[in-house]
Amino acid sequence: IVECEFDSWRSAEARQTRDQIIASGKRPMLAGELAETRQIVKAVKSNPLVRELLPDYGRAEVSALAVLHGVKVQARFDYLVMADAPTGSRFGTWGWIVDVKTVAGSANPHDFNRTAANYGYHIQADLYQRVARALGHELPFYWLVVSKTPPFACSIIRVSDMDLNAGSVQTDKALKLWGDVLANGWPKNVEVYESELPGWVHYEDDDLELKGIQ
Secondary structure, three states: OOOEEEOOOHHHHHHHHHHHHHHHOEEEEEEHHHHHHHHHHHHHOOOOOHHOOOOOEEEEEEEEEEEEEOEEEEEEEEEEEOOOOOOOOOOOOOEEEEEEEEEOOOHHHHHHHHHHHHHHHHHHHHHHHHHHHOOOOOOOOEEEEOOOOOOOOOOEEEEEEEHHHHHHHHHHHHHHHHHHHHHHHHOOOOOOOOOOOHHHHHHHHHHHOOOOOO
């Protein structure tokens, strides 16, 4: 990571610096963002349960490739724990997968459940488990949810079998769709549709007419 002393990437100099750093294979970060990130990391590491979830023998940002239903897919694990002997940990006997999710507000699990559903995080969890399974590893999946608002509270959520099953249905659909696209190209739209605008559009027209605008 390379710290950049800019307020934003809006200026030409900032963008040029950013692009040069990326081209060198490194990751640029604004000074303000890096300072906030360091505060978050310090707060998270002070939690003993998180330290157990992210042991030193785990690996960060691990890429893995697999073929699922004839489709090549890639997973990028935020943190991957794999052990040659039973870990004795509450998180998994032979290892586990951790996906870090930052949130602007509360890290409360009940609040995050709605976010996970809205953004399809359970689909990602199922896909990542499938990739690990295809490579011979059956690993539980955890979300480490971290608030970006002081005091940077966090929660650890194990993705349930029920939610993974819901994600699996969507994963199957996505793999089938992408497989069909790769084989046959994107489907052509051969239908003609008739518009059906929301009701408020017509009520708004009535209001304007009553006001003598039309």
